[in-house]
Amino acid sequence: MPPVSGVDRIGALPDSLLHHMLSFLPAQAAVQTCVLARRWRHLWRSTTGLRIVGLAEEENLNAKELRKFVDHLLILRERTNLDTVEIKFAYFCEEDQPYVKTWVRFAVMNKVRALTLSIDGPVDLYLDNLPLVSRYLRTLDLTTVTLQEAFLDFAGCPALEDLKMNYCNIDADRISSCSLKHLSIFNCSSKLDCRVHVSAPGLISLKLVGLIGRTPFLENMPLLDTAYVDLDEDCEDVCLNYVTGVFCGAKDNACVNCVPIKDGISSNSVLLGGISSAKHLKLLSESRNFIFARDLKHSSTFSNLKTLLLNEYWCQAPDLDPLACILKNSPVLEKLTLQLFSKGPNHEVEMKGHYCSVEGPSTISKHLNIFEVKCNVVDKRILKVLKFLCSFNICFSF
Template identity: 45%
Template sequence: MPAGKSHKGAPAAAPASGGDRIGSLPDEILHRVLSFLPAQQAVQTCVLARRWIHLWKYATGLRIVGADGNAPVPFEEVREFVDSLLLLRGSSPLERFEVKVAGAAIDVRNLRLWVRYGMMCNVQVLRLKVHGNAPALLRFEDPPLASRYLTKLELRGLAFNKDFLDFSRCPAIQDLIIKECSFKHAERILSQSLKHINIVRGIFNNLSSRTPIHTPNLASLKLHVSGGRTPILDRMPLMVSADVLISSCDSCSRSDNGDCGDESCKGCIPNDTSSVLLHGISEAEKLLLASGSKTVYLQLKRSYSCSPYFKHHAYLKDLLIYMAATCPVYFQEGLEMLPYF
């Protein structure tokens, strides 16, 4: 075997006292170590020694972030670098792929290609975060994600198209975290495998339609609606905990209690229609409902056992309701909870 060569994965010769201890580690460990570095720094290790020339290509994680490892990197600063990096790296499998960019004019075409690259490399955890004054709009031709390896997805600063959140072709995904994104054009959130959803400061459709969330195997939900129409939750029989905060104004201005009677009213839910949220969260063991705007009426029957929404009330261990300090709360006897919740 030529000098300086070793089997892949085998450690180099033991260093003398005070020698290169990092260089003596097996390749597999170095691949994992390099995965924690920003991609720019990981690539620079190729100048350390002959052995390091190609190690960065097999790192188990790829991070397109700022030099400090946390801040977003300017998009224009790394666009060409990332395009070249992905070509040179090849299709080595990825456990984690993180893109955190900022800028006023982010080209979504590049983001789309980068995400597709992650899917090609069988990425398990994908983080795509855009920092800017306006959400980066995913075009309507951008297809839904498709991967049997993806287990966790984190998104920030995006405006979704109608199908992007359809995860029917991602059978292993279990965790979804979405922050400061627009759902105005999203037709649905759909998944049979999701276990946990965390939506923070979501802007939903402010017209007549509501975004349905169909995730029947969900165990935990955190939903913060900061604008637009409150989404519709389908039944979630495995729900353990749910935190719901409605900060937007999603109610009728002409009626304080129930349907105002105008069929064209966008702020009402007709009396013969099911509740927007309670079908999904009524079977949770821990339930938190919070509102930051307007008067909220809560109509509950005297006993949970009589309520169509809390028929499994024996499992409900904690029910917390928080309102803004200036928001009065009225408890009334009635047949069902009002459309606001």
């Protein structure tokens, strides 16, 4: 065996690099490095990141000890700026509320740039109904947090660009930010009677998936590049009188959900108008949801749209009007994908199509050159869609 070298190569690295390395460790482990050598004694006090990780209840962690440890850590830590703060609880209880709120305030005071709050347990984290004010915060990632109105007004966060909300309760009627570029709302809920208005004029990418409650109202997003909207069975905007492909709408015998629409925007688009400037759209919905069908009557032209993915929702009306409408209003569309009666990602059948311009003029985009139909089986429903597309000079080969 070669002789053991006594050279401490890691300890020879600059302090700034060691501070950065320690930021990837849970706070408990970072503090424990103080026993490695005299050089490491105080390095943990100036890490560029802080990871506070609470273990699951069955792992027998003493919650009081964790709270006490973190409180002492924050007192002893140098007042250096923080790039990242990550607070994760595998088992969060009511007694943890005031402590976590204090730790969040500490992070903001130390100019944190990326803040992550991930909570799991019998209760949500209830953040105070106070504005979040930070000139440095760029990324905010929230999981299982209850968010109130003042907090969701990000006027005091002029650098905020990336906002993720997962399994959160949105107890507010508005989310607003002039600086936001990327917004993801995943499996969040809103129990308010009114729609949550989303005002983010600088948004580049948007993800709305699995919303519980009423569909949010999207204000104009002129810079939007990509949007993914999936309205599942938890959406409350469903037609109670729905018959395959047909909504009762504004009729005398309309269901209580369809009409009257008590949101002050009954004459405007809810979703499609706000995302009509996007270049890439993925629009999915359960059959009984009426928002997309309703919006098509009010939506402007999708003047920038290059790629479009739709599911069977758009193809179930007897005359396939929703599909025809969105195709006729997408003048520069280049790629169309229909994902029909198949969730994916693997599909039993995938068909490719092509546009036959020699067969006469078409009412859809002349730029369309990529067509895809993905399904599990070619049945009468699929054949109906293929026949419909043929009327637009789109041909498929089997």
